Amino acid sequence: MALNQDHFSLLPETLLITILSLLSLKDAVKTSILAKQWRNLWRFRTNVEINDRHFLTINNNGNHEHQNDEPDQMQNLKKLQQVACINFGYRWLQNQTNSPSISSFSLTFSDPQNYQFNIESFIYLALLRQTKSLKLDFSCLNSEAQLPLNNSSTYVGRFDLPQFVYEYKSLESLKLVSCVFRVDKFMYLGRTLKSISLGWIEITDESILRKLVKNCPLLESLIVSKCFKSTIYVIESKSLKTLIIDKCVDLLALSVIAPNLTCFKYCGSFVQFGLSNFPNLERADVDFGLIEMFDEEDGDKIAPLLSKFYFARSLTVCSYISQVLFYNDQVFPLALRLRGRPLVNNLTIKTAFHPSEFNGIYLLLDTYPLLEKLQFEFGQPTIFEEDLALLGHDMYETLWSEEPSRNGCVTNNLKVVEIKGFRGSVNEFKILIFLITYGRALQKLILKVAENNRNAEILATILRNTAMQHRNALNVVVIS
Template identity: 50%
Template sequence: MAPFENRLSLLPETILITIVSLLPIKDAVRTSILEKQWRYLWRSIPHVEINERLFATPLTGFDQQHSNIKLKGQNHKFIREFHFLEFGLKWLLHEKFPIPSFSLTFSNPQNWEDKIEKLIRLALKRNTKSLELDFSCLSWEEKLPLADSTLEKFDLPNFVYYYTHLESLKLVSCRFMDDKFTTIGRTLKSVTLAWVSIEDVSTLRRLLLSCPKIEYLSLSKCFDETDYVIESNTLETLVIDKCVDLLSLTIVATNLINFKYCGEVVQFGIIVSDKLQTADLDFGFVGMFVEEHGEQIVRLLDCLSPARSLIVSSYVMQVLPLVDVNPARNHARNLTIKTALHELEFEGISILLDSSPLVEEVGFEHGEHIIFEEDMAYYGYYAPTSPLTYWDRLIPSARGCVPNKLKVVEIIGFQGKPNEFNLLSNFVKYGRALKKLVLRAANKIGEEIAICMKDFAEENNAKFKVQVTSQDGVIYEGTQVKEVVQVI
């Protein structure tokens, strides 16, 4: 064998295709320049992703033959879109073997309906089980809330509704007819809808009734309808993300395992079972502080009390102190709090800890959050007069005590600030079962202070370990820590 022979190319073509299929599509296409044998391997990738966001301005065909012509404005855009869609069609026409999944991302479908429908038809003929159609624009995220019928740029072709092998469907900015899901819905296990209109309260009910095997449902940035009613005995994961017009959410899902909600505080009516594993509540989208939100969130927490893992945002910590009745005790073993570690969150944190007696791991994601200081003052709630001694004044028998089973405390975004020290000292002082502190530094200062804390704990034979992760993701251990400490 020659010393510089490419051994990788000696592998069977089936293995090479497997290797190429593990790469992002942009990198997979680039392998075509390696050797003659690799030129068309990428076309055999079973998972077809045609994404204009990864598609560079073409320099072939028309562009090469007319290099002296300056393409501007709409002409340039037209040619680029033409080459993009032709690229997809050639890919699907090249091979005839089945493709497990087909994904198309294209922000201007209005003038290309025929080509897009041809792409979809070819994908279905190749027995795809996963279909993703995304016609949204990246800029939309920055302009929320958006609610306009023009956001639905493309109608799902009629022939798709009669396809009988689809297990996963994702429609983004793609109008659909919920009363036509009788056939396609029989095999669907996963449905994702984003930037689409939910026309009326019965839309989701009809959709779910047509999908007897559905396990995953995601509704993101949907609009129009104000009341969502979601009933399913098979649904395992439900995601509701920034649905702008939503006012009430009713869920009856006795098989639900994972629930994630991001948006405004609405009227919640939720029935789940002990199967619930994860509940993630993000109210970072809230733009106005309302006192009544406290009672609504407490009722929501009570409904989700079976969850083994609970994730909550800063707003929850701010409204809890305004409620006369605290949340019922939950069954969470893992608790994650997204917080600014502001004094106005302290009492809410202590209330939540007191409601989580079974917690074994607590994580604080320290970051920037809106603190409604003026609004809370309007309702008569002020920060502790001496915030740095707040946790010291809490004794184990008082509200906010450290759960007896707590083993791990983690701060993500550790900055080495007084409020962080004060909070940690409370866990160290009253954490009977505490075994580990994990400090993930947000900056160089936080990193250096965390290393000093680790070194101090080791020198004093603390009953717990301190793990430090730098802002670059490096874990400091042993002599490496000591060397860094000596430098600072």
């Protein structure tokens, strides 16, 4: 067989369509130029995607590229582009008439009010093809960069879920963004649902999520992102395995009873957490990136919160946790150890490598004795330097010059350290020298270098030489 022969073209079309179904729509369309056989093959993908963003001219800010033109001119251009998207959708769905079913149907459209009949037709045709996954996104063009604050009315209530969707009994996955739904109508639809994702939706009261989950006895995954109005979320489920609460700005209290939960992610402000024990938990991610004001009392609440993730093997914490632990540096490790040794063996710390985070980082290393892998993710979190100074704490007084606790992970189990966005700053070196000096089990150091850092290899050599002074050779890997 010739070496330059196209082996993909030898595969049956059914297999090629399956491969194309695993690609994004843009990548799948690009294959049409490969050969004559591939020209229309992407149209028969089993996952149908209609997205007006692929037709609208959008700038980097998520707005229409011609928004500064004359209003009538811009609206006429946008209308022409959306009509082209509608026609594309009809042609694609007509190609599916010979297919017994489609695996998923995704519709993203920024002006559903003006095309309600067309949108309902698309959804109806998708359900007629026995789709298992339905994704409806009617958010504004720039919604990804926004939070649901005072302008929430602009982003919600843009489309009502049609009645025939509630009567569909074979759906396994449902995603609704800026879409109004009736939770009391989920009696039939919810019987088969295993995954629900809600975004930019007005949750009017605390009973909504409780009723939704109750009507979905098989539910395994629940994502609530940028929803608002209700200040209390109550979630109770025996089947739920993944729960993600993301940037729900009005939220004040979160209650979760889910004994089979394996993944918990939270991003938002510091709220009142009422979490049950999660004996099957594998991963936990807590990010208080929306906090705007420093509250020293949060330090007393961190330990009880993290103790709920006692069984998790992987834990991710944010910079705010490292900063606020100044105020609980004596009781924080003890509060977790009262139940024994936490099982976390993979810890990720989001950090700016600022001195105000150092004591908190030190305490986290002391609290998780079974830790084998430590990851630092460099970013630009809010640093409350002035608040700490006003409260009389010397943030430049750190523990890196002292020998670590014998009960912590550094001297016993820590094997791998990784920094994402390594810049070679003085503060990064302080932490790394500490870990190299006292990390008896340390085997590997991974430095994923930030852009425009030309001194990475020189810095890596310095770290290798430092390691040689304390133990055998340390494997330092530099990734540009």
